[in-house]
Amino acid sequence: MDKPLKTPPPYPIASVDHALRAATMLQLEGGATVSQIAERLGVARSTAHRLLAMLVYRDFAVQDENRVYRAGPVLELAAHSHSQVSRLRAAALPHLRRLVNLLDETANLTIRTGDTARFIASVESGQALRVGSREGMVFPAHRTTAGLLLLSELDDAELAEVYSAARYRDRPADRPDLAQLRSELDLIGRNGFAVNQERSERGLVAVGVPVRDREGAAQAGLSVSMPSVRYDPHGLRSLIAALGAAARALEADLAAANRALPAPPPTKRRRPAGTA
Numbered sequence: 001m002d003k004p005l006k007t008p009p010p011y012p013i014a015s016v017d018h019a020l021r022a023a024t025m026l027q028l029e030g031g032a033t034v035s036q037i038a039e040r041l042g043v044a045r046s047t048a049h050r051l052l053a054m055l056v057y058r059d060f061a062v063q064d065e066n067r068v069y070r071a072g073p074v075l076e077l078a079a080h081s082h083s084q085v086s087r088l089r090a091a092a093l094p095h096l097r098r099l100v101n102l103l104d105e106t107a108n109l110t111i112r113t114g115d116t117a118r119f120i121a122s123v124e125s126g127q128a129l130r131v132g133s134r135e136g137m138v139f140p141a142h143r144t145t146a147g148l149l150l151l152s153e154l155d156d157a158e159l160a161e162v163y164s165a166a167r168y169r170d171r172p173a174d175r176p177d178l179a180q181l182r183s184e185l186d187l188i189g190r191n192g193f194a195v196n197q198e199r200s201e202r203g204l205v206a207v208g209v210p211v212r213d214r215e216g217a218a219q220a221g222l223s224v225s226m227p228s229v230r231y232d233p234h235g236l237r238s239l240i241a242a243l244g245a246a247a248r249a250l251e252a253d254l255a256a257a258n259r260a261l262p263a264p265p266p267t268k269r270r271r272p273a274g275t276a
Contacts, residue, residue, distance in 0.1 A: 008252075018043060019051050023032020024136035027075040028120060029086040031068040031176035085111070088220060089121045091253045092211075095246045096123040102242055105226040106131040109211070110146030111219070115162050120220075131204055131225040141220055142176045145196040145208035152185040152194075153210075153218050159185070193240050194221075198228060198263045205231040209243045214258070222247045 018041050025032055025040060032040075038048035052069050055061035059072045089109065096107040100123045109121040122135040141147030141162075151159065168175035188194045196206040208223030216228065220245055 015051070018047070019055065021136050022048070022051050023055055023075060026061055026069060026071040028136070029089065029120075031064070033068055038068070039253075061123075085120055087257060088254070091257060092121050092220075092222070092250055093123070095250045095253075096121060097117065099123075099222075099224060099246050100125055100216075100241060103224055103239070105224045106133070108146070108184045108206075108223050108225060109135055110144065110150075110208075110221045110223065112141050112147055112150040115141050115167070117141040117144040117150070117221075125226075129227050129230075131206075131227065134225075139200055140174070142181055143196075143200045143219075145194045145206040145223045146189055148194045148196070148200075149208055149210045149221040150218050151181075152189040152258075154185075156182065177200075193243070194223075195236070203228050205245065207236065207239045209240065209247050211247045211254075213251075214255055222250065 021041060022037050022193075024039065034045055034048050034052060037052060038045045041048060042050075052061055052063075056063060056069070056072065058074070060074045061069050061072045063069050065263055088111070092109040096109060099107040100104075104125050107123050108119050110117050110119050112118075116138050117140070118138045119134040119136065122133040124130060126134050139147065141151055151162070160178065163175055163178055163181075164171075166177065193207065193209050195271065196204075196208075198204060199207075204225060205228045206223045206225040207230045208221045210218035211220040213219045213220050224239065224243065
């Protein structure tokens, strides 16, 4: 039986949470200034400065000559990963905000890396009873709405590789039943959407659709999350319609942004040896 996921600790430490979120931003999105980190975390600039100073001290961050902070040796990722995630997040935020204004439920954008799903953007609902921001958090992909959507794109061999027994040698109980998962993914693929009813967290329901690139491959999942007491299955069709419209609009923005990027420099062809 699946075990419950990521219940907030009974005594959260805000400073630790802020430091971890700041480190995640630098890792996923590249450079950020003190002011940008302060705004994202909702803290004073002095607080953000102290957090970043500690991250630098522990090699989780570095500061360049322009006083911009970047991921340090502990967190460093490939530069292209930074730019891709940063562009995706920046393009998605206006659409997430519009979804929240329309539905008054928390909206998220999620990507998949192997067998995990990472929330790269989240905009909270304004309701008193709401699902909190999951930005920066990582969950097992098969336990999240967007993770299921992205896994549904895989063929049998690719799915078997992601969930190979060798990868779960030290944690066999965490490995999903592949036959059952394949059946669920096939249904999600046919439907074009996913519904997560308390699969990742008790009392939470999420509905999501894929965000596709120009070739039609799913690159992220767009979802809304709500307390289960507020979920009405009769309203599922309208939720999917709103999500679908937002996903198509986001895809159009991403395509336009990609067209605006400078073309890569031409590759020099090496002259065969012995030619003039």
